[in-house]
Amino acid sequence: MTDWRPGERRPDTASMLRVNQAGEYGATRIYAGQLAVLRSNSPASQLVSRMAGQEKRHLDRFNALMSKRGVRPTALQPVWHAAGFALGAATALISEQAAMACTEAVETEIDRHYGSQLDQLGSEDPELASDIADFRAEELEHRDAARDAGAAQAPAYPVLTAAIRAGCRLAIALSKRI
Ligand SMILES: [Fe+2]
Numbered sequence: 765m766t767d768w769r770p771g772e773r774r775p776d777t778a779s780m781l782r783v784n785q786a787g788e789y790g791a792t793r794i795y796a797g798q799l800a801v802l803r804s805n806s807p808a809s810q811l812v813s814r815m816a817g818q819e820k821r822h823l824d825r826f827n828a829l830m831s832k833r834g835v836r837p838t839a840l841q842p843v844w845h846a847a848g849f850a851l852g853a854a855t856a857l858i859s860e861q862a863a864m865a866c867t868e869a870v871e872t873e874i875d876r877h878y879g880s881q882l883d884q885l886g887s888e889d890p891e892l893a894s895d896i897a898d899f900r901a902e903e904l905e906h907r908d909a910a911r912d913a914g915a916a917q918a919p920a921y922p923v924l925t926a927a928i929r930a931g932c933r934l935a936i937a938l939s940k941r942i
């Protein structure tokens with residue numbers, strides 16, 4: 765069963781996988797940066813560790829799908845390696861609430877991104893779609909946990925989250941293509 769008909773454009777699932785793997789990789793790097801700064805055993809650090817474990821599972825799964833399907837990773841991986849860590853460390857250095865605002869902002873964009881991929885996929889590629897739906901639910905839990913942990917109390921919260929969300933949208937646009 766497929767929604768696709770001749771003449772329609774099929775969704776580019778290789779590009780979807782590439783950008784998703786880049787995003788999950790970036791997420792593991794953001795949390796690594798935060799964990800390097802947050803006081804270990806603090807509630808914030810415990811929350812971040814738990815979310816980081818789930819990002820690792822998302823990343824491992826997309827890595828496995830990419831190698832199974834012969835999809836190359838983004839050439840920007842070294843950029844996300846450094847930029848993700850820097851974003852995580854910088855926000856955690858501002859405050860625990862700023863670290864939470866970072867997660868809230870990132871997961872808000874990831875939710876929109878995964879939602880739009882699911883719309884594009886329809887009933888195409890159910891293997892990929894079911895992973896995206898599964899991971900999207902966890903990203904929403906991360907966003908809500910960050911809100912509950914005081915994201916909105918971060919200094920300059922509107923500016924901080926707007927900047928991070930713009931950065932995420934740029935990273936998504938670039939990783940689809942490069
Ligand atoms: Fe994730």
Ligand SMILES: [Fe+2]
Pocket residue numbers: 791815819871902903906
């Ligand atoms: Fe997440």
